Amino acid sequence: xxxxxxxxxxxxxxxxxxxxxxxxxxxxxxxxxxxxxxxxxxxxxxxxxxxxxxxxxxxxxxxxxxxxxxxxxxxxxxxxxxxxxxxxxxxxxxxxxxxxxxxxxxxxxxxxxxxxxxxxxxxxxxxxxxxxxxxxxxxxxxxxxxxxxxxxxxxxxxxxxxxxxxxxxxxxxxxxxxxxxxxxxxxxxxxxxxxxxxxxxxxxxxxxxxxxxxxxxxxxxxxxxxxxxxxxxxxxxxxxxxxxxxxxxxxxxxxxxxxxxxxxxxxxxxxxxxxxxxxxxxxxxxxxxxxxxxxxxxxxxxxxxxxxxxxxxxxxxxxxxxxxxxxxxxxxxxxxxxxxxxxxxxxxxxxxxxxxxxxxxxxxxxxxxxxxxxxxxxxxxxxxxxxxxxxxxxxxxxxxxxxxxxxxxxxxxxxxxxxxxxxxxxxxxxxxxxxxxxxxxxxxxxxxxxxxxxxxxxxxxxxxxxxxxxxxxxxxxxxxxxxxxxxxxxxxxxxx
Amino acid sequence: xxxxxxxxxxxxxxxxxxxxxxxxxxxxxxxxxxxxxxxxxxxxxxxxxxxxxxxxxxxxxxxxxxxxxxxxxxxxxxxxxxxxxxxxxxxxxxxxxxxxx
Numbered sequence: 001x002x003x004x005x006x007x008x009x010x011x012x013x014x015x016x017x018x019x020x021x022x023x024x025x026x027x028x029x030x031x032x033x034x035x036x037x038x039x040x041x042x043x044x045x046x047x048x049x050x051x052x053x054x055x056x057x058x059x060x061x062x063x064x065x066x067x068x069x070x071x072x073x074x075x076x077x078x079x080x081x082x083x084x085x086x087x088x089x090x091x092x093x094x095x096x097x098x099x100x101x102x103x104x105x106x107x108x109x110x111x112x113x114x115x116x117x118x119x120x121x122x123x124x125x126x127x128x129x130x131x132x133x134x135x136x137x138x139x140x141x142x143x144x145x146x147x148x149x150x151x152x153x154x155x156x157x158x159x160x161x162x163x164x165x166x167x168x169x170x171x172x173x174x175x176x177x178x179x180x181x182x183x184x185x186x187x188x189x190x191x192x193x194x195x196x197x198x199x200x201x202x203x204x205x206x207x208x209x210x211x212x213x214x215x216x217x218x219x220x221x222x223x224x225x226x227x228x229x230x231x232x233x234x235x236x237x238x239x240x241x242x243x244x245x246x247x248x249x250x251x252x253x254x255x256x257x258x259x260x261x262x263x264x265x266x267x268x269x270x271x272x273x274x275x276x277x278x279x280x281x282x283x284x285x286x287x288x289x290x291x292x293x294x295x296x297x298x299x300x301x302x303x304x305x306x307x308x309x310x311x312x313x314x315x316x317x318x319x320x321x322x323x324x325x326x327x328x329x330x331x332x333x334x335x336x337x338x339x340x341x342x343x344x345x346x347x348x349x350x351x352x353x354x355x356x357x358x359x360x361x362x363x364x365x366x367x368x369x370x371x372x373x374x375x376x377x378x379x380x381x382x383x384x385x386x387x388x389x390x391x392x393x394x395x396x397x398x399x400x401x402x403x404x405x406x407x408x409x410x411x412x413x414x415x416x417x418x419x420x421x422x423x424x425x426x427x428x429x430x431x432x433x434x435x436x437x438x439x440x441x442x443x444x445x446x447x448x449x450x451x452x453x454x455x456x457x458x459x460x461x462x463x464x465x466x467x468x469x470x471x472x473x474x475x476x477x478x479x480x481x482x483x484x485x486x487x488x489x490x491x492x493x494x495x496x
Numbered sequence: 497x498x499x500x501x502x503x504x505x506x507x508x509x510x511x512x513x514x515x516x517x518x519x520x521x522x523x524x525x526x527x528x529x530x531x532x533x534x535x536x537x538x539x540x541x542x543x544x545x546x547x548x549x550x551x552x553x554x555x556x557x558x559x560x561x562x563x564x565x566x567x568x569x570x571x572x573x574x575x576x577x578x579x580x581x582x583x584x585x586x587x588x589x590x591x592x593x594x595x596x597x
Contacts, residue, residue: 140558147565154572158579167579174576175528178569179519182535185562186512189542193505196550198558 014076017064017083020057020091021131027053028124035117046120047106053124054099057131061092075137075494079199082137086491089340090134090267093347097259098127100351100464105252107458108358112365114159114250122159123256126152130264137493139188139198142268146184146232149264150177153257157249160365169248176231176241184228190221200276201493208279222284225272226291233265235291235325236298239318246314251358251365254310258317258350263343266324270339274331275491281331285416288329293424295322300432310357310368312435316394319432320346323409326425330412333490338408340486345393345401345475352390352468355461356383373439375447379455384443386465391436393472396429401475404483504545511538529573536566 015022031049035041065088068074073084101123109116129148136142154177158170188198194217195203212218230238246254273284299319306312324346327339358365360372377384393402406429413422475482515535519528540559547555 140554140561144561144565147568151568151572154576158576161579164580164583167576167583171525171573171576171580174569174573175519175525175532178529178532178573179516179535181565181569182512182515182532182539185536185539186542189539189546189558192555192558193542193546196552198554 011078012076014074014083016067017074017076017135018081019060019064020095021128021135023053023056023060024124024128024131028121028128031117031124032121035121041117043110043116046117047102050102050120050124051099054095054102054127057095058092058099061088061095064088069488073492073494075201079201079495080138080141081135082200082494083135084492084494085489086267086270086336086340087135089485089489090263090343091131093263093344094127094130094134094260097256097263097347097351098123100259100355100468101252101256103460103464104255104351104355104358104458105250107460108250108252108365111363112160112162112250114161119156119159122152122156126156126256127260130260130267133264134267136268136271137200139191139200139203139272142271143181143185143188145264146268147181149261150181150232153253153261156253156256157245159253160248160250163248163365165248166250167248169245173241173245176238180228180231180238182228183224183231187221187224187226187228190217190224194218194221200271201495204276204278204493207277218280219283222277222280223287226284226287229265229269229272230291233262233269233321233325234318235321236295236318239295239298242318243311243314246317247308247310247368251310251354251361254314254357255351255354258313258354259347262317262321262350263347266328266339266343269325269328270336270491271493274328274336275493278331285329285331288325289413289418289421292322292325292329293421295319295325296425296428297322300428300435303432303435304438306435307370308368309360309370309373309439312370312439313353313357316432316435317350319428320394322428323406323425326413326421327409329418329421330416332412332415333487334415335409335412336490337483337486338405338412340489341408341479341483342405344482344486345405345472348468348471349390349393349402352465352472353387353394355464355468356387356390359383359455359457359461370439370442373442374445376443378447380457383455383457383461383465386469387443388440389469389472390465391440393476395433395436397433399473399476401472401479403476404479408483501545501549504541508538508541508545511535511541525573525577529570532569533566536562 027049031046068085075082109119126149129145132145136145154170154174157173158167160166192198195206197203234242277284296319299315299322303312303315324339324342327335361367393400396402396406410422410425512535515531518531522528540562543555543558
């Protein structure tokens with residue numbers, strides 16, 4: 001397992017590989033200490049610390065990436081933490097989600113009069129949990145990462161103290177999240193019982209070499225872990241918390257949940273199923289394929305009948321999770337690369353789209369009906385144009401990053417000869433396109449000049465939506481470089 | 497009659513099922529927390545009994561991590577209930593009906 005057999009010898013630690021984690025935790029703890037010692041609140045301090053940590057993580061990932069590409073993946077702490085290409089790729093996505101959330105949260109928190117230092121401390125801690133998850137090489141470490149991430153997010157969802165919906169969404173998210181954690185943990189315990197270790201590398205080798213006579217315990221373990229992780233990524237039928245938590249949560253938190261939390265959840269799923277349980281692919285491939293098919297259909301169809309844009313985007317995020325699951329079920333290198341590409345594009349799509357929602361939500365963060373978007377093109381033509389690009393990207397229109405991402409996962413289903421699944425996914429993509437079209441049509445509806453009220457668009461929203469739109473277009477026209485990076489970022493397991 | 501590891505594992509499975517059913521059936525958030533605790537402790541029994549069966553310290557040590565996580569979860573959960581209780585007299589999962597889902 002994780003622990004040294006000789007209790008005196010300390011395990012080896014590769015410090016440079018832990019840099020992102022150190023940046024995130026140290027900045028969170030520093031911010032917590034300093035902001036509670038200050039006599040008067042300094043409004044720029046918390047966002048500045050959070051942004052700095054995000055930028056540091058992003059910058060540190062470049063030399064780490066080069067080193068990993070040259071020397072190969074490393075595992076340390078007795079093999080409980082492993083750093084490979086996927087770890088660094090996904091950590092930088094988490095850093096991007098953290099930066100986007102930090103930028104958008106500042107004007108939002110000021111407008112809604114939410115105390116800001118707690119928000120950023122919890123956000124940084126949650127990002128640290130995500131960084132643990134993407135580096136986990138042991139099931140217990142994976143579980144701890146999920147919990148560090150989730151517990152902070154439960155509080156973040158409840159942070160809009162004047163809105164009862166916020167606490168209600170948080171309690172629902174908390175109950176189902178803790179429920180799913182128990183399932184995941186029981187699954188881990190049963191896999192440990194069947195295999196005798198929780199180290200991913202050791203499990204993989206054991207399953208590849210030994211034939212289990214009685215594998216009932218292992219199968220139940222697989223199923224329970226699938227349920228637990230299914231809740232975290234909001235796959236149907238484990239999605240019930242998603243719309244309520246998204247609708248109740250402060251909108252910047254939704255950006256973090258849609259972009260950061262989802263990336264970490266899929267990182268866990270990739271490390272566990274296609275990587276560790278590779279030799280049992282026949283057992284888990286069909287259940288995940290079924291889950292992915294149901295999730296895309298359910299997310300797309302239910303999104304159509306919503307009238308609240310936040311709920312609409314929540315269901316569309318369920319549909320996106322289904323698409324990404326299609327890449328996971330293929331269980332081959334191309335499939336995993338398409339998952340990484342999809343996660344990369346989706347981080348930008350989610351951050352940019354929900355950035356617009358923070359603006360339209362207005363005072364009290366409650367103005368999320370689709371009618372609130374009417375005439376946006378008259379009131380703020382540039383914002384409407386950027387939102388159009390992002391919605392077209394979410395719909396997967398050609399020449400956007402969303403198209404390349406959807407094409408990648410669907411072709412991975414074709415590669416594994418799940419033609420029916422590929423067909424269902426394409427049909428659902430067409431249904432989901434109608435959802436985005438509804439928002440688009442509302443934006444370009446002409447309204448009376450009397451009804452036009454000024455909208456105050458903070459600078460941060462321009463930065464995030466602008467940057468996200470550029471990325472969505474660039475990855476649509478020249479996806480090559482990013483596809484190459486995702487192919488180099490295929491996760492591998494190494495021993496400690 | 498000797499008590500083998502299977503007995504402990506069966507006990508854990510029964511406790512886990514009671515917790516699962518309880519969480520789905522009961523509507524009081526406090527009872528629902530208790531059910532989650534029951535599920536987590538069922539997992540702890542599983543870890544300990546498998547650890548001692550395999551003579552592996554890892555199983556025993558995992559329990560400490562789970563205990564810490566369970567404690568942290570309860571802190572957050574109770575804080576959420578308090579935050580909601582301030583607004584409303586009753587706290588029942590069925591009364592949480594402002595959001596549609």
